[in-house]
Amino acid sequence: MPTHNIASIPGDGIGPEVMKEAIKVLRAVEAIHGDLHFTIDSYDWNCKRYLETGRMMPEDGIQTLAPYDAILFGAVGSPEVPDHISVWELILPIRREFQQYINLRPIKLLKGIESPLTNKGVDDIDFVVVRENTEGEYSNSGGRLHIGTPYEVVVQNSVFTRMGSERVIKYAYELARKRGSKELSVATKSNAINFSMPFWDEVVKEIGADYNEIDAGFYHIDALVAFFVSKPEIFNVVVGSNLFGDILTDLGAAISGGLGITPSGNINPEKNYPSMFEAIHGSAPDIANQGIANPIAQIWSASLMLEHLGYPELAKKVVNGIEAALVEGEVRTPDLGGTASTAEFADKIIEEIQKEA
Known part of the structure; x- marks a missing residue:
């Protein structure tokens, strides 16, 4: 059974909310594939940690991440911590130390938007x-x-x-x-x-x-x-x-369609180091903890991770599921004109992924 070890860094604001749903999608993908398994470890490296300890991540953070096959990143940023600290002490060191010299961002208008x-x-x-x-x-x-x-x-x-x-x-x-x-x-x-x-x-x-x-x-x-x-x-x-x-x-x-939709991959093409996949939206502190954030960008980022790990067909199923949910149109988060919660929208996407399977 292929097993991939994934590091999850949910981060700040809406990061933990959308990360939770992306991981649910990965679990649904496991069930579809049958022989695929993800071991996912979560790390609380964020602005709250910085305020408590003076560091966005521990001194051995890079060494901790190095053995993983890939990293899923949520969002970073808090009004209480200057942006140059949160970015320069977390995202940028990971990109540079792991030679993630390609930032790959699909710009695609999805069906239903x-x-x-x-x-x-x-x-x-x-x-x-x-x-x-x-x-x-x-x-x-x-x-x-x-x-x-x-x-x-x-x-x-x-x-x-x-x-x-x-x-x-x-x-x-x-x-x-x-x-x-x-x-x-x-x-x-x-x-x-x-x-x-x-x-x-x-x-x-x-x-x-x-x-x-x-x-x-x-x-x-x-x-x-x-x-x-x-x-x-x-x-x-x-x-x-x-x-x-x-x-x-x-x-x-x-x-x-907006920042809440678009994914990205920080890629080390040679796979000598783990690549990192993150939604390009920020931590959106104004809507954090309300359960209304759009999870598409984080779920689509997980799809990019699947493709990077060698599962292009599964990655395509995830994107197809996102589009099917959008086309059906009844379950949407407020930013897309709906009333659904983050979890409800993600559940709808999972439902559509399972239909295609």
């Missing part, structure tokens, strides 16, 4: 953003001088290495090839950012020499965000640096 974009349907919004995930604009490089004085100086450096750029761009080309795309859409700003972005563009062209069937389409980031809104149907695979990819994927989530 209307996009806020007029006249755009499920055939128009269906692409993937590949975001560089360990360096770029989010590199931990810089500092402050003369703090609190009129001549205070703040320096924030972006770091683009050849290795870091090459590996994410090659991954994006491979994904474009797998999806049968004729273009790899590239986010850049080489007309204004005169060192890192021309270098990024050069690496795209160099890697592209091995993918003659795929054209590199270069889009300045300001034009690209406009095209995400005006003609999302032209995109199949988009690749961007850490900051550009982050911004683009939140916009992509908005045009496909």
Whole structure:
């Protein structure tokens, strides 16, 4: 019997609520497969822990996670803890220590959801953003001088290495090839950012020499965000640096129904380390503990995990179950115009998954 060891980090706010439902879905998948089993250990690494101990996770947190096959992450953030602490002391160390250099985010309008974009349907919004995930604009490089004085100086450096750029761009080309795309859409700003972005563009062209069937389409980031809104149907695979990819994927989530729907994977493609799968929504403290959070993003993230672990058919069944529940339409959380609780909506999704099985 294949057994996969999964670390669950529910986190803050609505994180524990949606994580509970994602794990229920995984248990339903176990029952469908029959020979598949997940051992799931939960860790209370969050802002509450930080307020009590001064650390978001214990000193040996990375060593604790290292043996797992994958990590399911809920959400992080609390009004009581500055965001730069909660993010830089939990999510970012995991991404970097485990070389999760690919942030993979499907931007897909699911059946049963209307996009806020007029006249755009499920055939128009269906692409993937590949975001560089360990360096770029989010590199931990810089500092402050003369703090609190009129001549205070703040320096924030972006770091683009050849290795870091090459590996994410090659991954994006491979994904474009797998999806049968004729273009790899590239986010850049080489007309204004005169060192890192021309270098990024050069690496795209160099890697592209091995993918003659795929054209590199270069889009300045300001034009690209406009095209995400005006003609999302032209995109199949988009690749961007850490900051550009982050911004683009939140916009992509908005045009496909909202942050409560969209999943993500922090991927170590070589599988030398565990990859981490998380909903891209925040901890939403304003609705925490009310049982009304939309669980789709967390459940869909679990589906991405299934695909990464080698079960693409099961992953597809989960997404099909989400769509079937949405199309049926009677059981929805308030953000989708319904009155159902988080658990009720997840139960409906599980029901639809079981029907397909």
